[in-house]
Amino acid sequence: MLYSFFSNKNKIEAGCDEAGRGCLSGAVYAAAVILPKNFSNELLNDSKQLTEKNRYELRPIIEKEAISWAVGIVSPREIDKVNILNASFLAMHRAIDQLKIRPELLLIDGNRFNPYHDTPHECVVKGDGKYASIAAASILAKTYRDDYMKGLAMKHPEYFWDSNKGYPTQAHRAAIQNFGVTPHHRKSFRLLPIAKQGNLFE
Numbered sequence: 743m744l745y746s747f748f749s750n751k752n753k754i755e756a757g758c759d760e761a762g763r764g765c766l767s768g769a770v771y772a773a774a775v776i777l778p779k780n781f782s783n784e785l786l787n788d789s790k791q792l793t794e795k796n797r798y799e800l801r802p803i804i805e806k807e808a809i810s811w812a813v814g815i816v817s818p819r820e821i822d823k824v825n826i827l828n829a830s831f832l833a834m835h836r837a838i839d840q841l842k843i844r845p846e847l848l849l850i851d852g853n854r855f856n857p858y859h860d861t862p863h864e865c866v867v868k869g870d871g872k873y874a875s876i877a878a879a880s881i882l883a884k885t886y887r888d889d890y891m892k893g894l895a896m897k898h899p900e901y902f903w904d905s906n907k908g909y910p911t912q913a914h915r916a917a918i919q920n921f922g923v924t925p926h927h928r929k930s931f932r933l934l935p936i937a938k939q940g941n942l943f944e
Contacts, residue, residue: 757774757775757877769817813883901917
């Protein structure tokens with residue numbers, strides 16, 4: 743249950759969160775959401791605390807009732823170029839870029855952020871369980887990325903992305919060892935133990 747709805751009721755706040763940061767494959771997604779001050783939904787919470795069914799039930803509600811929302815994407819190639827931390831920030835920036843209304847305050851899930859122009863921001867550890875707008879952003883980022891990974895799974899069923907979503911499960915690592923890497927894998931990540939990864943890209 744969220745225990746604080748807004749940080750400052752006198753400012754236009756956009757909550758920001760990402761999904762897919764710890765994955766071995768696929769893009770990283772981020773969302774930015776501006777909710778109305780009277781928004782209320784008892785189900786809303788950190789996306790990790792919700793079932794998949796509940797996340798997809800909440801997504802159209804958030805999209806319909808939000809003042810503005812957007813999703814930003816950073817590709818695996820870009821992740822390899824700038825590193826995953828900066829890629830997560832870049833995905834958030836791309837989401838904020840698309841908002842129809844300029845926020846006066848950004849609420850960022852986590853403890854670090856690259857400033858977005860001159861817009862003030864607050865970093866909130868585990869913010870997706872504290873603020874409604876960050877929770878809403880976590881749901882959009884998670885569901886849109888899951889849709890993307892399910893699409894990739896249809897092209898590459900051997901990696902089980904429809905179930906692991908690109909995270910480093912035992913089955914995913916075994917598939918990498920057996921079938922090699924795809925253009926969707928993050929080559930800057932340790933895809934396999936060091937002893938086995940040496941010739942992975944040869």
